[in-house]
Amino acid sequence: MDGISKAARVGQIIIGVVYIVAGAVKVWEPVLFYWEAIPYAQLLGVVEWETASAVAKAALVLGPIEFVLGWALLLNWQPRLCLPVATVLMAAFTALTAKAWHMGASIDCGCFGALVERGPGEAAIEDGVMVVVLLFAWWGMRRSANAAPVVDRPNWWGAGGAPIWPLTSRIVLGALAVGLVVGGVRFFPELERIAQSDLKSGVRLSGLALKGVDVDLMEGEYLIELFSPTCSHCKNAVPKMNVIAQDPQLPRLIALTSFAQDAPQVIDFKKQLQPRFDIATISLTDFRRLTFGHGFPRLAYIADGVVQQVWESNYMPTQARLREIMGS
Known part of the structure; x- marks a missing residue:
């Protein structure tokens, strides 16, 4: 040859x-x-x-x-x-x-x-x-x-x-x-995981790339919120999320959206509601698989990348309940 x-x-x-x-x-x-x-x-x-x-x-x-x-x-x-x-x-x-x-x-x-x-x-x-x-x-x-x-x-x-x-x-x-x-x-x-979304207790959040926030969800404890800046329920949840985000006894709260960091909707959301938590962008594919069949906002507690507990928009935990779960 x-x-x-x-x-x-x-x-x-x-x-x-x-x-x-x-x-x-x-x-x-x-x-x-x-x-x-x-x-x-x-x-x-x-x-x-x-x-x-x-x-x-x-x-x-x-x-x-x-x-x-x-x-x-x-x-x-x-x-x-x-x-x-x-x-x-x-x-x-x-x-x-x-x-x-x-x-x-x-x-x-x-x-x-x-x-x-x-x-x-x-x-x-x-x-x-x-x-x-x-x-x-x-x-x-x-x-x-x-x-x-x-x-x-x-x-x-x-x-x-x-x-x-x-x-x-x-x-x-x-x-x-x-x-x-x-x-x-x-x-x-x-x-x-197909019938009820991929955000459920015991599931490892593999393949989830965050933009806009320098954090590795595979290490440590976090609270993540799936939200849309155009969703009225998500907007109404901001005051409660701010309280949670500012509690030093709770894990860091990161909100995930499919909107780009420089999208007008995200800019207006930050300007009008003054969120006290970080907002990261994930792909539309990931957003859909984590919210399918449930809508948003959704809140989840994860430890070393594994989902421990999930709450839906109609039953978000109180600050006291989260402290109790975290043992703080």
Whole structure:
């Protein structure tokens, strides 16, 4: 193999690793990926909630598919089939994220779940680059196959279309089985997180990136309020939240909204109501998964990233009750 063919093989290996990581994250956090898939289903014109939910559930198979496809690319298993499939799949991801970017959607790309949070713009550009790498790898594979005789002996460079190990087929099929089993085990026991939002006692708030506030919710105790600056109930709750926020015996209170920090609604909210607590921005995807079926405001007590207790808008705890819960 010449240098060009080897470079194409290196590109194939890199994309294989990307697919393995992306697939593994989706398999391990299927509920999070479900919520990330909902907005994309709606972008495609699926407006009715039950249909969008069904589409998002069907999209969960992408986790095992990406996982096994990544191993196939890495081990050069059936490259004539897997390289085209990987290229078409990445092109579809690029088109979908580009559409979300063009529409100005404030949603997570869903590519790497809680591991890396990216907006549609970043994802569209990076996915576009990976499409180019895959096309180069595909071309390099065809070029190598046409320029050299078929090689049956396993080899790292995949010369002649051969896999890198004799047992590659078993490894790839094993990866598919692992992806399906782990994904199912991780998803079906957590169905309640889909039916009643992802903000419930015992759930770890993974994949939640805050903008505007420098804090790590995975460490320490916090009170978080899900709110909208345009919601009348949220506005009415500000005096009570201010009392809670100014109590030194209670955990720090952080309000979470899907509105940007410089949005006129947030600016007016701060100017008119003078909140004494920090306001952080989260993606619309995260806001929906934490408020679905309940509305807002919602208040939750979390410790080291795990939800301990949740209160709804019609039953917010008093300052004394919170002190009692915190043992202060």
